[in-house]
Amino acid sequence: MNGSCERILVIGAGPCGLGAAWRLNQAGHADWLLVEREPQPGGLAASFADSAGFTWDVGGHVMFSHYDLFSSVVDDALAGDFIEHEREAWIHLLGRYVPYPFQYNIHRLPETVRDECLAGLRAAKDAAEKPGNFGEWIDATFGPGIARHFMRPYNTKVWGRPPEKMDWRWIGERVAVPDVGRVAENIRLGRDDVSWGPNNTFVFPRKGGTGAIWRGITDKLPAENLRLNTEIVAVDVCAKTCRTGAGDELRYDRLISTMPLTRLARLAGFDEPALDATSACILGLGLEGRPPELLRTKCWIYFADPDCPFYRVTVFSNYSPQNVPDASRFWSLMFEVQTPPGTDEPELWRRTLASAHDAGLVPDDATVASRWSMFVPHSYPVPTVRRDDVLASILPRLEAAGVLSRGRFGAWKYEVGNMDHSFMQGVEAVDHILGGGDEPTFNRPDVVNEKRSAPRRRTSGG
Numbered sequence: 001m002n003g004s005c006e007r008i009l010v011i012g013a014g015p016c017g018l019g020a021a022w023r024l025n026q027a028g029h030a031d032w033l034l035v036e037r038e039p040q041p042g043g044l045a046a047s048f049a050d051s052a053g054f055t056w057d058v059g060g061h062v063m064f065s066h067y068d069l070f071s072s073v074v075d076d077a078l079a080g081d082f083i084e085h086e087r088e089a090w091i092h093l094l095g096r097y098v099p100y101p102f103q104y105n106i107h108r109l110p111e112t113v114r115d116e117c118l119a120g121l122r123a124a125k126d127a128a129e130k131p132g133n134f135g136e137w138i139d140a141t142f143g144p145g146i147a148r149h150f151m152r153p154y155n156t157k158v159w160g161r162p163p164e165k166m167d168w169r170w171i172g173e174r175v176a177v178p179d180v181g182r183v184a185e186n187i188r189l190g191r192d193d194v195s196w197g198p199n200n201t202f203v204f205p206r207k208g209g210t211g212a213i214w215r216g217i218t219d220k221l222p223a224e225n226l227r228l229n230t231e232i233v234a235v236d237v238c239a240k241t242c243r244t245g246a247g248d249e250l251r252y253d254r255l256i257s258t259m260p261l262t263r264l265a266r267l268a269g270f271d272e273p274a275l276d277a278t279s280a281c282i283l284g285l286g287l288e289g290r291p292p293e294l295l296r297t298k299c300w301i302y303f304a305d306p307d308c309p310f311y312r313v314t315v316f317s318n319y320s321p322q323n324v325p326d327a328s329r330f331w332s333l334m335f336e337v338q339t340p341p342g343t344d345e346p347e348l349w350r351r352t353l354a355s356a357h358d359a360g361l362v363p364d365d366a367t368v369a370s371r372w373s374m375f376v377p378h379s380y381p382v383p384t385v386r387r388d389d390v391l392a393s394i395l396p397r398l399e400a401a402g403v404l405s406r407g408r409f410g411a412w413k414y415e416v417g418n419m420d421h422s423f424m425q426g427v428e429a430v431d432h433i434l435g436g437g438d439e440p441t442f443n444r445p446d447v448v449n450e451k452r453s454a455p456r457r458r459t460s461g462g
Contacts, residue, residue, distance in 0.1 A: 014043020
């Protein structure tokens with residue numbers, strides 16, 4: 001169907017919605033409107049400045065790309081003003097720090113644990129049976145040692161459920177499947193092996209946090225096609241209208257929704273699909289002085305210990321000196337905690353600071369300059385064992401009614417839920433509407449994740 005004369009409504013000014021708006025504007029399709037319930041664009045990739053002058057993201061975002069188009073758009077939005085980083089990610093385990101990816105750096109573990117992990121890897125190498133869930137995949141891929149010490153406790157902590165409740169086919173490029181010979185050689189040489197993965201280098205905006213990317217893209221769109229502070233509270237797929245919280249009725253011919261699929265189904269009168277998501281609390285800690293030597297060059301650290309509340313901490317002042325009010329006087333940490341709604345925040349802060357002190361992240365005599373927090377009701381879309389069946393039922397029904405549900409929580413596909421994936425889901429949804437184009441990101445995650453691009457121009461250094 002050619003949509004060149006259709007009125008297109010886009011819900012949500014996160015990466016996916018802005019990708020759709022960018023493509024509509026670039027294609028010269030004038031009859032479109034983007035609505036966003038928050039006062040700023042960016043969605044889960046927005047950034048915030050607190051009253052003390054610290055900048056915070058909604059979690060530890062980093063910018064890398066599988067698409068030349070996305071790289072070009074982002075580069076244009078920020079005029080190439082990025083800082084380039086070599087990823088330095090770590091795992092805190094058994095009182096020590098192990099470079100990421102864990103499975104390639106087990107030489108850093110105590111000898112008995114190291115030998116247990118290597119023996120498990122060697123036994124797992126011959127496991128050819130197709131796994132039935134993520135837990136079975138972990139055991140078959142890594143063996144009992146790595147599974148017991150890291151993969152199972154960490155993933156249970158992040159996802160808030162045992163791995164047996166999750167599918168395994170979302171893995172793709174997100175987990176380093178170990179080469180046993182390479183691991184053994186790293187042990188023999190005592191060699192750190194840290195180059196794996198699509199984000200082994202990444203770029204970050206010099207000023208304004210990750211949200212600067214999305215503000216820059218928004219600023220290049222026609223203001224008359226944008227409505228912030230506008231929440232959609234009802235969707236009538238028969239009449240093809242949406243009602244806002246202010247009572248306005250917005251007509252459309254085609255709808256691109258990036259709100260959580262569960263909410264869209266509810267507003268549109270469909271049975272709410274049985275999909276799971278994690279929720280999280282982001283805690284930002286601004287500190288006086290300079291970071292301890294332990295953190296001087298680190299980007300982020302994973303914590304598998306179930307007694308430690310946070311699963312990841314980002315040394316956010318290392319991403320850009322402008323993330324703090326004065327880099328000669330302040331630094332900052334950002335903690336991510338998988339936590340249900342209603343969690344007692346003062347108690348969460350108490351536990352977080354205690355664990356941070358115990359791990360050497362925050363010196364005992366550190367002076368706190370700022371505390372910032374944000375609860376995120378939808379953090380990760382969980383790839384449960386039944387997810388694909390649920391999506392195969394609800395998404396075609398919505399599309400038959402003129403609605404494309406796309407983006408991190410619109411499509412509910414964690415494997416293509418990064419910023420670049422989400423932006424391109426919006427672009428490809430518009431291409432599909434305007435000219436019947438395919439949607440490779442939405443339809444073939446494994447193919448798009450094999451590719452890699454990067455911004456054209458970068459600035460480096462602090």
